[in-house]
Amino acid sequence: MLAELHVELVAADRKVWSGEATIVVARTASGDIGIMPGHSPLLSVLESDPVTIRTTDGGTVVAAVHGGFISFSDNKLSILAEIAELADEIDVERAERAFERAKSEADAVAEKRAAIRLRAATGTY
Template sequence: MAELHVELVAADRKVWAGEATIVLARTKSGDIGIQANHTPVLGVLESDPVTIRQADGGAVVAAVHGGFLSFADNKLSILAEIAELADEINVERAERALERAKAETDAGAQRRAEVRLLAAANTAK
């Protein structure tokens, strides 16, 4: 299967770069899967996990909060305000953040904590 080059960059660092067979993400327009030779696309990202599937069968999962993705010439750039690899997420801290956000009725913080927990759960599978 053909591969595409992916770069996942947060505002403060390069999070991940490498080759992938497909990338799954959620944009304001809906869910999208991008493979090699996809038509060029620009999308605004929703806060949600992004899954990068590699040719060896492995997957990289990241909690992505805001930003956009751009695909052209078999290169996908994911530029996020905040991005964390699932294996970097401290589940206990994310659970505490979720409870605190619920108590404070902070919808934005609640969604960020939920996305972190979703990403961590997806990587545990």
């Protein structure tokens, strides 16, 4: 079995992350999926949720991903997101304010988006 796969995480406006990984975990329309080297080819719709990438150097990259597609073939994984932010790019205080504002305004879409950002950045919500 191969030891690594190449990952490209791309948002509509920029390349968010690129590198080698041992596993990527994402939520698709069919449920959560883990992609490891040698996985069978895949094309699926992404659900809004954090994506976790375990890098070959033992690190972890987490990104808040809002919609898009995931594709795997020939040991290359492409995550094409409408919106994506790395966890370390997220301003937690700002996301908490957005979450509270969305709750008070009963804006379910904004509340979910803020909760995903907070989950990616802090592991909670």
